[in-house]
Amino acid sequence: MDFLVCKFGGSSVATSEKMKKIVSILKKNKNRRCVVLSAPGKAPGFNVKVTDLLIESAQKALNDQDYSATIQEIRSRFMAIYEPLGVPDDVQEQIYSEIDKRLQSPKDHEAKFRDLVVSAGEDINSKLFAQYLNTLGMNAQYVSPKDASLIVTDQFGDAQPLDEVAMRLASLKRICAEKIVIFPGFFGYTEKGEVATFSRGGSDLTGAILAEAIDAAEYENWTDVDGIFSAHPGIVDNPSQISALTYKEMRELSYIGFNVLHEEAVKPIMKKKIPIRLRNTNNIENKGTLIVSERLPNERDIIGVASGGGYCSFTLQKFLMNREKGFGRKTLSIIEDMDLSYEHCPSGVDNISVILDQTQLKAETVNNIIRAFDEQLTPEEIKTEFGIALVSLVGEGLIHKIGVLGQAATALSESGVNIKMVNQGSSEISIIFGIDASDEKKAVNALYNAFFIE
Ligand code: ASP
Numbered sequence: 001m002d003f004l005v006c007k008f009g010g011s012s013v014a015t016s017e018k019m020k021k022i023v024s025i026l027k028k029n030k031n032r033r034c035v036v037l038s039a040p041g042k043a044p045g046f047n048v049k050v051t052d053l054l055i056e057s058a059q060k061a062l063n064d065q066d067y068s069a070t071i072q073e074i075r076s077r078f079m080a081i082y083e084p085l086g087v088p089d090d091v092q093e094q095i096y097s098e099i100d101k102r103l104q105s106p107k108d109h110e111a112k113f114r115d116l117v118v119s120a121g122e123d124i125n126s127k128l129f130a131q132y133l134n135t136l137g138m139n140a141q142y143v144s145p146k147d148a149s150l151i152v153t154d155q156f157g158d159a160q161p162l163d164e165v166a167m168r169l170a171s172l173k174r175i176c177a178e179k180i181v182i183f184p185g186f187f188g189y190t191e192k193g194e195v196a197t198f199s200r201g202g203s204d205l206t207g208a209i210l211a212e213a214i215d216a217a218e219y220e221n222w223t224d225v226d227g228i229f230s231a232h233p234g235i236v237d238n239p240s241q242i243s244a245l246t247y248k249e250m251r252e253l254s255y256i257g258f259n260v261l262h263e264e265a266v267k268p269i270m271k272k273k274i275p276i277r278l279r280n281t282n283n284i285e286n287k288g289t290l291i292v293s294e295r296l297p298n299e300r301d302i303i304g305v306a307s308g309g310g311y312c313s314f315t316l317q318k319f320l321m322n323r324e325k326g327f328g329r330k331t332l333s334i335i336e337d338m339d340l341s342y343e344h345c346p347s348g349v350d351n352i353s354v355i356l357d358q359t360q361l362k363a364e365t366v367n368n369i370i371r372a373f374d375e376q377l378t379p380e381e382i383k384t385e386f387g388i389a390l391v392s393l394v395g396e397g398l399i400h401k402i403g404v405l406g407q408a409a410t411a412l413s414e415s416g417v418n419i420k421m422v423n424q425g426s427s428e429i430s431i432i433f434g435i436d437a438s439d440e441k442k443a444v445n446a447l448y449n450a451f452f453i454e
Contacts (some may be wrong), residue, residue, distance in 0.1 A: 002217035003176045005034045007185060007207030010041020010049055011224040012281040013125060016084040018043075019132065021281050025222070026138070026180065028284075033176040034214055035140075036185045036207040037129055039121025040077055050077055050121040051186075051200075054099075058117035061103050062110055071099055078124060085132045095127050111156035115187065115197045122184035122203060130182040140180040145188045148172055150209065152188035152196050159188060159196035161209050166268060169213035176214060183210060204262035208276075212268040219269060219276045220288075221261060226280045227289030228253065228260055230304045231448045235441050240452060244290040245303050252394040252430045256308035266291075301397025302404070305447045309437040311343060311388040312358040313421070316373055317381040321350045327377065328352060334372045338365060343390070344423045344432065353421065355434065358386055388420065389440040392432045393447055399428040408433070411450035417443045 006025070012018055026032045039050040053074045060067035075096050082092055099120050107113045126142050133140035149168040152159035165188075175181050185203020190196050198205050204221060211219035228250070231239040245253075247266050254260045260278070269276055270293065279288035321327055328345070331352055335342050344355040366384065373382055393408055405424065408431060412419055421434030435443050 002031060003033045003173070003214055004029065004031050004218050004220055005036065005207050005211040005214065005216045006032050006220045006222060007036040007203055008038065008281065009203065009221070009223045010038040010051070011043075012222050013037055013129070014040045014043035014046070014081075016081050018281060019081060019085060019129065021284070022129075022222075023133070023136065023138070025281070025284060026133075031217065032180075032220070034172065034181045034183065034210055034216065035129075036183050036203055036210060037122060037126045038185050038203040039125050040081060046077060046080075048073075050074055050125075051118060053077070054118045054121050055114070057099075057103060058114045061117070062107055062113065067103065071103070074099060074121075078128065082128045082132065086135055087128055087131050091131055092128065095124050098124060109156075112194055112196075115156045115159075116195045119184070119187035119195050119197050122186045126182045126184040133180060133182070138180060139178075140182050141175060142182050142184075143172065143175065145184065145206075146193070148183070150188035150206070151191060152198075154190040154192070154194065154196055156196050158199045159190075160198075160264075161188065161205070161268070165209060166212040169210065172210065173214040198262070198264070201262040202264075204265040205268075208265040208268040211274050211276075212272055215272065216274055219274055220279055221276060222279050222281045224280060224282055225278075226283055226286045227278045228258065228304070230452055231444055232257055232307070235307065235444045236305075236448045239448065241286075242289050242303055243287070244292060244295050246295050246396055247291055247293060248427070248429055249303050249394055249396060250291050252392060253304050253306045255306070256390050256392055256432075257306040258304070295396065300395065301401045302393055302395035302451045304394050305391065305444050305451070306394060307389055307391040307440050307444050309387070309389040309440055310358050311355055311390055311434070312361070312384065312386040313353045313355045313388060313434070314369060314373065315351055315353040315381075315383040315385075316377060316379040317351045317383070318377070318379040319350055321352065321379075330377055331373070334369065334376060338368060338372075340365070340369075344421070344434075346421050346423050355388070355390075355421070385420070387437040388434050389437040389443070390432050390434055391440065391443045391447065392430045393451070394430045396429060398424075398431065405431055407450055408447055411446040412443055415442050415446040417446065 041049045057067040057070040102117050130140045130142035151162045185206040187197040228242045229239040273293040276291040277288050342354050417439045423432040
């Protein structure tokens, strides 16, 4: 049987009603046999995510402060979900005692301790949800990442799955054949048997790893939005929903502005070309957005317009720069030596610009960069600019379409947007424009109107 992996995010597991919705989703398709759960997120009356409460309690424990009120809040969150669902009190109590036990474990390695406590959110939720399904006679089984061998590196708080992890997890397929597997997201175990979490939002990655492991027919990622839109709904009114896009297009869209999936979640899926479908727990009828390795060429050439602010540029001007060997390399090694990453590096005959995410800079870093450029590269001029927004036109079809750049530039100029930089990577999957941050909304609307409104 071709099983589906279904991952439900924090907002989809935040109330009893949402849990009931998950049950009806599982009942609708009997191939939905591998379920990954996040910890409960925000819900009406609860404006803090369980994961954040756990982080708070771990910090209090590390500071030797009283954490009992925070623990009580976490228990109440779970009780508000599972009591109305009829999970017996004694079963609940037994599972909640896990939190106290974890908080009393050794604290000599802070990050390790934090991961042990913080992962309790998904772990408890998955145990209780499996209990709930069993009270409904749905034959579910909680599977621990330890028993399943989800082995990760020991970078606590930012663990990575080991390369061969999917192979080790293959036995899950056998369990899926008999039962509905309920698997906690967000963490795995190191080779020494210690809990280590992925970075925030990491349950997406767990879902992707399981999809690879069981050769899933599809990886369904359930959240509270219908899917991916061609532009951000906060910027463009009623943008169209994208029915299908490729992994590469999604990567380009989420590089700036689109918060779609955890960045690392696509890697395990890409290897086996497993489609990902983003779906809305609150709108089951909507088919969501499908992310695939290839899409039909006759579908839209351009799939979306993404944007994001908070970038800055350093531009170096030097006569005969084009003849000076190693100028580009030296420019970028200065950035690397300061432990910074760069986004783009457009260049002209006698000038080169480096575009950086300005959130990684401190005031003194800017001066240090300028000084290093000046001393090591002796340019005639160094110009800095802050508050740049990047606007990106994305689509696999760009490669064979003539005149997109011209059409985009015309749309931007007609709406009075000054283009500071253009970057079209050689993959020709996106064209990125650097503009003044104050023009971001205007620019996105201009491009959306030019390419999406017929
Ligand atoms: N609960 C974790 C977080 O809030 C992981 C997840 O939901 O994916 O980041």
